[in-house]
Amino acid sequence: MSFFSQLGLRKVINASGKMTALGASAVSDEVADALKRAAQDYVDIDEMMEFAGSVIAEYTGAEDGCPTCGAAAGIAISTASVITGKNLTLIEKMPDSEGLSNEIIIQKGQQIHFGASIAQMVRIGGGKPVEVGNANKVEADHIEQAITEKTAALLYIKSHHAVQKGMQSLETMMKIAKEHQLPFIVDAAAEEDFQAYIRMGADIVIYSGGKALEGPTSGLICGKKKWMEACRMQYKGVGRPMKVGKEGVAGLIAALKQYPLKEDNGDEQIERMTKLADALADVKGLHCSIKQDEAGRAIYRAQIQVDPSKAGMTAAELLHRLESGNPAIFLRHHYVNVGILSVDPRPLLKGQEDIIASEIKRIVKEGQSS
Numbered sequence: 001m002s003f004f005s006q007l008g009l010r011k012v013i014n015a016s017g018k019m020t021a022l023g024a025s026a027v028s029d030e031v032a033d034a035l036k037r038a039a040q041d042y043v044d045i046d047e048m049m050e051f052a053g054s055v056i057a058e059y060t061g062a063e064d065g066c067p068t069c070g071a072a073a074g075i076a077i078s079t080a081s082v083i084t085g086k087n088l089t090l091i092e093k094m095p096d097s098e099g100l101s102n103e104i105i106i107q108k109g110q111q112i113h114f115g116a117s118i119a120q121m122v123r124i125g126g127g128k129p130v131e132v133g134n135a136n137k138v139e140a141d142h143i144e145q146a147i148t149e150k151t152a153a154l155l156y157i158k159s160h161h162a163v164q165k166g167m168q169s170l171e172t173m174m175k176i177a178k179e180h181q182l183p184f185i186v187d188a189a190a191e192e193d194f195q196a197y198i199r200m201g202a203d204i205v206i207y208s209g210g211k212a213l214e215g216p217t218s219g220l221i222c223g224k225k226k227w228m229e230a231c232r233m234q235y236k237g238v239g240r241p242m243k244v245g246k247e248g249v250a251g252l253i254a255a256l257k258q259y260p261l262k263e264d265n266g267d268e269q270i271e272r273m274t275k276l277a278d279a280l281a282d283v284k285g286l287h288c289s290i291k292q293d294e295a296g297r298a299i300y301r302a303q304i305q306v307d308p309s310k311a312g313m314t315a316a317e318l319l320h321r322l323e324s325g326n327p328a329i330f331l332r333h334h335y336v337n338v339g340i341l342s343v344d345p346r347p348l349l350k351g352q353e354d355i356i357a358s359e360i361k362r363i364v365k366e367g368q369s370s
């Protein structure tokens with residue numbers, strides 16, 4: 001019996017992805033051991049944070065790093081750092097940044113909600129979000145013309161939630177930041193390449209520790225040394241209520257050390273999702289295909305198109321039935337409004353794709369016969 005079942009909670013099959021609402025990742029034995037051992041011992045936290053920064057630097061190619069309790073905290077801490085630097089008096093004032101250069105420029109199509117809003121994370125760090133352009137079209141001039149003496153940084157959101165069409169590229173936005181000698185921040189929370197944006201020249205890059213890295217609930221910031229030192233100092237200010245504990249830092253370090261050893265499992269993903277698609281092929285009203293992640297990551301999901309007139313229910317109704325069961329089955333539902341559900345193979349334990357296919361077939365056939 002699982003730990004959560006022992007508590008009386010429903011068993012969950014996560015086919016949605018590395019989602020915070022479902023606990024992000026199930027960690028490896030090595031990461032779990034690091035969490036356990038750290039929890040049962042003591043350490044000088046300041047020394048550990050600095051050491052963790054050096055480990056983050058080693059595995060990202062950055063000058064330095066800063067561990068966080070998550071990528072959202074990373075946005076707030078990074079924002080505060082570009083406003084205050086290492087000035088303790090200013091750090092202790094945040095998020096009150098009145099009279100300081102505090103504007104953070106972001107493209108309108110990237111001002112997203114990921115469970116909370118990007119703008120709120122910026123405001124927590126003392127920043128004033130400045131949205132430029134339109135939700136589906138941003139010109140380079142929109143970005144250029146928004147820059148004033150109050151601008152603290154430019155922020156780029158690399159996310160499947162963000163509008164992919166009509167935005168200015170990361171390279172263009174970074175070029176503008178460099179020309180104006182402004183720090184360029186990349187929120188790359190769920191991205192899989194932990195070195196790409198540092199190689200491109202970004203000043204500050206933010207990642208989740210619990211998504212692609214498959215570590216515990218945590219996050220990391222990497223980048224130029226002066227900004228990372230400023231980030232770590234925010235734990236004397238706005239970072240204090242979002243501090244990461246010794247266990248989280250230890251698990252993050254263990255996950256970073258494991259990450260280069262991970263093998264590409266794209267072929268396995270396709271094989272498992274093809275098996276699921278084949279199992280659903282004879283279900284009237286469902287059409288299943290394999291689709292690569294919309295943000296271009298090496299993730300291959302089974303996409304299920306639901307035809308209500310033939311399936312006897314909408315995609316939303318099918319989703320509700322799956323989530324209400326025990327085990328509760330959570331599918332990816334970003335496009336449920338147009339009748340599409342997706343199965344993400346990455347968080348699935350062995351054989352769970354068979355359980356998902358069986359439950360979908362049962363629910364749809366029950367709906368068709370009622």
